[in-house]
Structure formats: structure tokens, C-alpha cells
Amino acid sequence: MKTTIAKVGQFVGQEVTIGAWLASKRSSGKIAFLQLRDGTGFIQGVVVKAEVEETVFQQSKNLTQESSLYITGIVRADDRAPSGYELTVTNIKVLHEATDYPITPKEHGTEFLMDNRHLWLRSKRQHAVMKIRNEIIRSTYEFFNNNDFVKIDPPILTGSAPEGTSELFATKYFDEDAYLSQSGQLYMEAAAMAMGRVFSFGPTFRAEKSKTRRHLIEFWMIEPEMAFVEFDENLEIQEQYVSSVVQSVLANCGLELKTLGRDISKLKAIQAPFPRITYDKAIEFLQEKGFDDIIWGDDFGAPHETAIAEHFEKPVFITHYPTALKPFYMQPADNRDDVVLCADLIAPEGYGEIIGGSQRIHDYDLLKKNLEEHQLSLDAYAWYLDLRKYGSVPHSGFGLGLERTVAWISGVEHVRETIPFPRLLNRLYP
Numbered sequence: 001m002k003t004t005i006a007k008v009g010q011f012v013g014q015e016v017t018i019g020a021w022l023a024s025k026r027s028s029g030k031i032a033f034l035q036l037r038d039g040t041g042f043i044q045g046v047v048v049k050a051e052v053e054e055t056v057f058q059q060s061k062n063l064t065q066e067s068s069l070y071i072t073g074i075v076r077a078d079d080r081a082p083s084g085y086e087l088t089v090t091n092i093k094v095l096h097e098a099t100d101y102p103i104t105p106k107e108h109g110t111e112f113l114m115d116n117r118h119l120w121l122r123s124k125r126q127h128a129v130m131k132i133r134n135e136i137i138r139s140t141y142e143f144f145n146n147n148d149f150v151k152i153d154p155p156i157l158t159g160s161a162p163e164g165t166s167e168l169f170a171t172k173y174f175d176e177d178a179y180l181s182q183s184g185q186l187y188m189e190a191a192a193m194a195m196g197r198v199f200s201f202g203p204t205f206r207a208e209k210s211k212t213r214r215h216l217i218e219f220w221m222i223e224p225e226m227a228f229v230e231f232d233e234n235l236e237i238q239e240q241y242v243s244s245v246v247q248s249v250l251a252n253c254g255l256e257l258k259t260l261g262r263d264i265s266k267l268k269a270i271q272a273p274f275p276r277i278t279y280d281k282a283i284e285f286l287q288e289k290g291f292d293d294i295i296w297g298d299d300f301g302a303p304h305e306t307a308i309a310e311h312f313e314k315p316v317f318i319t320h321y322p323t324a325l326k327p328f329y330m331q332p333a334d335n336r337d338d339v340v341l342c343a344d345l346i347a348p349e350g351y352g353e354i355i356g357g358s359q360r361i362h363d364y365d366l367l368k369k370n371l372e373e374h375q376l377s378l379d380a381y382a383w384y385l386d387l388r389k390y391g392s393v394p395h396s397g398f399g400l401g402l403e404r405t406v407a408w409i410s411g412v413e414h415v416r417e418t419i420p421f422p423r424l425l426n427r428l429y430p
């Protein structure tokens, strides 16, 4: 019976054949232990000299790391095995013999591993991170589908710059100037006026000269946008969404979290509601904590965000930032116009901002005035202004950075391990 490692539990006591690669091996004169992987999981194959044909035992002793094979054996339940099963090998058919695989079980430097990212992805830790990423994507679709959102795909090639012009990747669109999307938000606002509640999931690009553990040049964002939703309801949806994603990973990726050594008690605590703190209060808090260089009007850096987050077990919303720190489209607060109805969601344990969101301006004149003040072309934004001309409604949305969320939930230090092929300041290979 041909099967996969994930499914061997259905065949206890039976003989199965699995297409697999040899991850690693240990052997003595009488027995060989093969660590096998097939993408669905990892399993140990045991080859006992006295129980197989001599050629099979010799073959297993000569197997090289990352050789591909069809392995046949009897499935045994084994409580000591991480997956709960082991394979008593009866036959091996080598498909391709790998020689000198560069990533050995010894320690390698980061640059070496990044140069070999196409191979590094096969390792157990990287496999676990990709499975968690996949579960976050799967549960994202589940959450939004269950809550009456429609998936909408904004364009990647755009003529406008929602998040400011300094970090744009410019390109030519025949004779016109175009930019790679930094955010699908403005298009999602148009879609929300057509569909009510929408979400997108796609790549976004920022030519940021930042070389930190939180910054990628190309990253994936989930951007919901909702008509008739104001500031508070926007935060409620965010906390429910983030909680449901974390709980799904806990429910469906137990093995992967274990492989990564993640402290799951910290994840279990991630249940809505999340705490909220205003920007004003956050500044006071930081000053009391001894950050005496920070004053009202300054943006927060990573150390500030971490100091605030450390105070809470759950992600924390920092709300009502100064207008001057934020993009042109945010709705001013009701009784003061020096702050806007926005919130950043800061993850615990030093993982930083995972969501940026806000209520959007729905008044035509105010939006037009802001575009002019930001010296943005009224022609380029004519379609966006139109949304305020025909049945304008209060609306809100947010963007969740997938890679920072994967880093936090997986407990991996750097976002470069959370995306299959990271694009970093000095890296476009592989």
C-alpha cells in the first residue's frame, strides 16, 4: 500500500511503501536507524540486519543524506516516537543517490544557510515553520469566510502610494510610471463599498533600508476592509481574528510547535479581548520607565514597543497616534484633531507591530484637503475620492503582516525564516 508519513496511523501492523528522503542516519553492525521525511512528516525507519535480506541492510548502511527512495516497511505504534509511529523496514528502493549534501547536522552560519535556502527548507525546523505559516493562512480564510467576508484581490502594479512615497519600488508600465503595491488598502476600500466586508491576501513590497529582524522587502499582508464599521468594532474584529488564528495553530500544529520548542502556555493565553492603551498614555508609561528621550509626537521604535508589550501577556493595541505620524486617509478623533482613530497591534515577547489599522476618512472635503496637504495628485486619487461622492459610509480596516505573525506564533527570532524565499536588503538569491 502506498501512503504518506502523515497517514501511517491508518496502517498499523500493515506493510506500506512511502516515497521519502533520508534526513539522517545512525547505524551499527546489527541495526540502522533511518530518519525519513516526505513533506507530510518525519518518521524513523528501523532496519534490523537479522530480519532483512543482506542487500537491504547493506543498502541502508550506505545510504547518503537526502537520497530519495521508496521505503517499504511495517507500521508500528510507538509512544516514544514524536509522531507516535515507527517503520520496521523490509525493503528500500533508491531513486537518486545524493552526494555531499551541503547542510549537515553540524552548526552552520546564517549566511551559509540563507545561500542554501532552497535546501535549508527541507530541515525539520524550517518545515515546522512553513506548516505553521500554512495553518495561519488556512485559518485566516476560515475566519473571514465564517464572518461573511469576501476575498478580493487588489492589483500588484499600481499608480499610487498609500503608505508614503519614500519606500516605493518604481517600475515602468509601458510609458507610465508604476509602483509595486505597498498595501492593497485603497482598492479594498472600493471593494468594501461593493461587497460590504472584504479581505485580501497578497504580496506587498517596501523598499525599506531597514536591516532588522522584523523587516522584509517583500512580505505578505492580510487586509480586511469593512463598510459601516467604526473604530471600536474594527478592534473587536482584529482581536477575534488573531485569537482564532492562534487557537487554530495550537489545535492543528502541536507537533510543529514542539519541534520548535515553543512555550505553548504563552499562546494559550491569547484570547480576546486584548488590552488597549492610547498613544498619550503609552508616552507617559515610557517616560516613567526611564525612556526620557521620548516626547509626545515621536514615533515608537522597537525598544519602545517591546517595553510596552512586556507589560501585557496578550497583544496590546496602541491607539490614537498623532495625525502627523500617520498616512493621509485616517479619520481624526471625534473631539481632537491632533490624533487619529487608528491602532497598531503589538505582539507579546518582543515581536513588534503585527497589525496597523484605522477608521478611514469618509468625508469628501476632508479627504480632498488631506490629499492636497500631502501633495498627492488629485488626478491619481480621483477614483479614491469618488468613493466619498457616491453613498459614502464610515468604514475601517487593517493590515496584518503574515511573516511577523508567523515569527511570533512559531517563536522564531527573525522574519527571514518565516517566508520560503526571503527578500532582504542585500539578498535576492536564491
Ligand code: 4AD
Residues within 6 Å of the ligand: 162, 163, 182, 183, 184, 185, 206, 208, 214, 215, 216, 217, 219, 221, 223, 224, 353, 354, 355, 356, 357, 358, 397, 398, 399, 400, 401, 402, 403, 404, 415
Ligand atoms: O502598518 P502598515 O504599514 O499598514 C498598512 O499598510 C495599512 N495600509 C494596512 C491597512 O490598514 N489595510 O503595515 C501593516 C503590517 C504591519 O503591522 C506589519 O505587520 C507588516 O504589515 N509590515 C511588514 N512586515 C514585514 N516587513 C516589512 N517591511 C513590513 N512593513 C509592514
Ligand code: MG
Residues within 6 Å of the ligand: 344, 353, 355, 356
Ligand atoms: Mg504600521
